[in-house]
Amino acid sequence: MTASLSSVSVVFGREFRAYFATPLAAIFLVVFLALAGAMTFFVSGFFARGSADMAAFFTWMPWLFLVLLPAIGMRLWAEERRSGTIELLMTMPVAPWTIVLGKFLAGWAFTGVALALTTPLWITVNWLGSPDNGVIAAGYLGTFLMAGAFLAIAACISTLTKNQVIAFISAAIVTFLLVTAGLELVLGAIRGWAPYWMTEAVAALSVLEHFQRITQGLIEAPTLIFFGSLIVLALMINTFLVDLKKAQ
Amino acid sequence: MDRFAKFTHWIGGLSRRQMIGTSIALCAVLFISVNIFAGRALDGWRADVTETQVWTLSEGTETLLSDLSEPLHLRLYLSDGLTEAAPQLASYADRVRGMLQSYADQADGQITLEVIDPEPFSDAEDRAVGFGINRISLAGAAEPMFFGLAATNSTDGRSTIPIFSPDREAWLEYDLTRLVA
Numbered sequence: 236m237t238a239s240l241s242s243v244s245v246v247f248g249r250e251f252r253a254y255f256a257t258p259l260a261a262i263f264l265v266v267f268l269a270l271a272g273a274m275t276f277f278v279s280g281f282f283a284r285g286s287a288d289m290a291a292f293f294t295w296m297p298w299l300f301l302v303l304l305p306a307i308g309m310r311l312w313a314e315e316r317r318s319g320t321i322e323l324l325m326t327m328p329v330a331p332w333t334i335v336l337g338k339f340l341a342g343w344a345f346t347g348v349a350l351a352l353t354t355p356l357w358i359t360v361n362w363l364g365s366p367d368n369g370v371i372a373a374g375y376l377g378t379f380l381m382a383g384a385f386l387a388i389a390a391c392i393s394t395l396t397k398n399q400v401i402a403f404i405s406a407a408i409v410t411f412l413l414v415t416a417g418l419e420l421v422l423g424a425i426r427g428w429a430p431y432w433m434t435e436a437v438a439a440l441s442v443l444e445h446f447q448r449i450t451q452g453l454i455e456a457p458t459l460i461f462f463g464s465l466i467v468l469a470l471m472i473n474t475f476l477v478d479l480k481k482a483q
Numbered sequence: 484m485d486r487f488a489k490f491t492h493w494i495g496g497l498s499r500r501q502m503i504g505t506s507i508a509l510c511a512v513l514f515i516s517v518n519i520f521a522g523r524a525l526d527g528w529r530a531d532v533t534e535t536q537v538w539t540l541s542e543g544t545e546t547l548l549s550d551l552s553e554p555l556h557l558r559l560y561l562s563d564g565l566t567e568a569a570p571q572l573a574s575y576a577d578r579v580r581g582m583l584q585s586y587a588d589q590a591d592g593q594i595t596l597e598v599i600d601p602e603p604f605s606d607a608e609d610r611a612v613g614f615g616i617n618r619i620s621l622a623g624a625a626e627p628m629f630f631g632l633a634a635t636n637s638t639d640g641r642s643t644i645p646i647f648s649p650d651r652e653a654w655l656e657y658d659l660t661r662l663v664a
């Protein structure tokens with residue numbers, strides 16, 4: 236067990252540093268902060284709302300992440316497969332799941348860094364008024380969990396291809412479907428022909444529904460289980476697929 | 484026992500690829516069942532971290548909701564354009580909607596909540612006016628807006644909150660519970 240943990244931490248360290256070895260990290264952070272800022276201040280009218288909360292910021296997170304997290308996740312495995320380093324990685328005396336977990340945690344930690352850099356907004360809100368900090372903390376928790384789920388899906392999809400562009404687009408489509416599953420747009424299209432339980436099942440998979448409740452300050456056990464189980468599911472499938480590619 | 488032997492034989496005969504495919508399908512089924520179970524069984528496991536306890540109803544309201552003798556239909560008339568035209572109302576509208584959702588959650592299915600966006604010249608708008616919901620005219624908006632609640636029971640009883648005024652925000656739960664009682 237300790238050997239597995241140390242191998243997770245070695246993979247984690249290597250992957251986390253790899254983000255900063257290339258301009259990727261800087262570009263990602265700048266794009267994320269610029270987009271989040273632009274959406275919050277110009278599109279949502281942060282000041283015009285006149286209320287000290289961060290709802291204007293959190294509303295945009297599902298939509299930003301659905302573009303940005305596939306961009307972080309796409310290189311995790313596709314890059315290894317393209318350059319052939321996956322062969323080397325797989326001959327290491329470590330279990331595939333430790334590599335999968337290490338890579339995922341590195342990407343998730345990187346997303347955490349990006350989110351941490353939005354704290355000036357939180358400081359601004361506290362300086363301008365007296366916001367409900369419990370709700371803001373819940374919002375950050377929800378955003379971080381959602382980021383983890385999207386990243387796990389993106390990483391899982393990137394094992395299927397050597398092409399990072401294909402990995403990116405496929406992951407973006409899957410996360411888009413997960414986000415919109417609860418919207419009337421999708422449910423209306425299904426309701427016409429599918430039985431009731433199927434419509435309910437699709438609605439239950441909606442990221443947006445869970446996300447909206449947690450960002451309004453209501454932390455529910457089903458929400459935590461939903462995001463947690465989505466991460467575990469994606470990582471398990473990821474391990475299976477890596478195992479399969481290893482066998483080929 | 485024979486069946487079990489057949490089953491293990493079938494598993495043993497699977498290729499690595501089929502085995503992995505089966506595992507993935509099983510994981511997906513497990514994922515969906517865990518979530519359906521969690522949605523049903525752990526519904527009450529929640530933490531309300533808001534300062535004003537928006538999601539937590541007072542004891543009196545909870546008793547009243549669990550003792551409701553007849554089904555109620557709540558229609559919240561909330562124009563989509565309202566929060567754009569009056570952003571200062573956005574958080575209040577969220578709060579009203581959240582609290583009504585808590586009422587519906589607590590009432591063991593006795594309360595149905597419907598959130599309606601009455602578009603201009605639609606049947607929904609006529610019905611809102613019929614219930615006595617006030618039209619709100621805002622400076623920046625061309626069309627009148629609605630932000631009110633109508634409650635009906637199975638017979639012809641009805642009561643309304645013609646407009647949710649921000650002045651009454653502190654008494655929101657009191658107003659709603661009076662309406663339901």
